Amino acid sequence: MGEPRRRLSPGDRRSELLILGAEVFGQRPYDEVRIDEIAERAGVSRALMYHYFPDKRAFFAAVVRAEGERLFEATNAPLDPDHTLFGQVREGVLAYLRYDEQHPHGAWAAYMGIGRADPVLRGLDDEDGQANDKQADRIIGHVWAVAGAPLDEITARNLRAVVYGWLAFTFELCRQRVLDPTMDAGFVADTCAHNLLDALGRVPDIPAKLVAAVAPERR
Numbered sequence: 001m002g003e004p005r006r007r008l009s010p011g012d013r014r015s016e017l018l019i020l021g022a023e024v025f026g027q028r029p030y031d032e033v034r035i036d037e038i039a040e041r042a043g044v045s046r047a048l049m050y051h052y053f054p055d056k057r058a059f060f061a062a063v064v065r066a067e068g069e070r071l072f073e074a075t076n077a078p079l080d081p082d083h084t085l086f087g088q089v090r091e092g093v094l095a096y097l098r099y100d101e102q103h104p105h106g107a108w109a110a111y112m113g114i115g116r117a118d119p120v121l122r123g124l125d126d127e128d129g130q131a132n133d134k135q136a137d138r139i140i141g142h143v144w145a146v147a148g149a150p151l152d153e154i155t156a157r158n159l160r161a162v163v164y165g166w167l168a169f170t171f172e173l174c175r176q177r178v179l180d181p182t183m184d185a186g187f188v189a190d191t192c193a194h195n196l197l198d199a200l201g202r203v204p205d206i207p208a209k210l211v212a213a214v215a216p217e218r219r
Helices: 012-025 035-042 045-050 056-074 085-102 104-115 126-147 153-179 184-199 210-213
Strands: none
Touching: 012 035, 012 045, 012 056, 012 104, 035 045, 035 056, 035 184, 056 104, 056 126, 085 104, 085 153, 085 184, 085 210, 104 153, 126 153, 126 210, 153 184, 184 210
16 A cells, blocks of 8 residues: 655655655666556555656656766765865765665665666666766866866866766776675775776876876875
């Protein structure tokens, strides 16, 4: 039996359905989840469910987008100016891991959407990559600021490629910790931070300030 239906504004009702969707998709494979089940558990009619989301794919895409936004906000705390670049990256990864600990089902639903291992899910709208782009743009902007000098087109391109590659690496390592929560968070954060700084340091012709910021002795 679903819960008795409560009066909510359209926005609050939609948010409630997305949170419930994250819980359900985070526990079971996409193919095993039915829209009717979500509606029943939320205490709403099937017709109302389809009013918000035309089909299951659209619902899942909305869940992934919502979780990506929540994760972005959870990791969007101001950086400590007294920390080295290594310390700032490490703290950002720890914030990511704390979010995963507090919202394991939502995190898993987001990982399903970003990974898109299921062929059915690979056709989700490109908008689902926006959360990843926002994370990348935030990191790239900070790296640009640390560099403290204009970057030529090739160097800027290479740094951007490194950041996107690092996000994929960090995504997978954090996903592994969702699979096995006994993995030490400090180990994951250290590994991710070292990985980014090492990769940035290997980009040719980066400004001297960035060279200094990624140097091992400063970590």
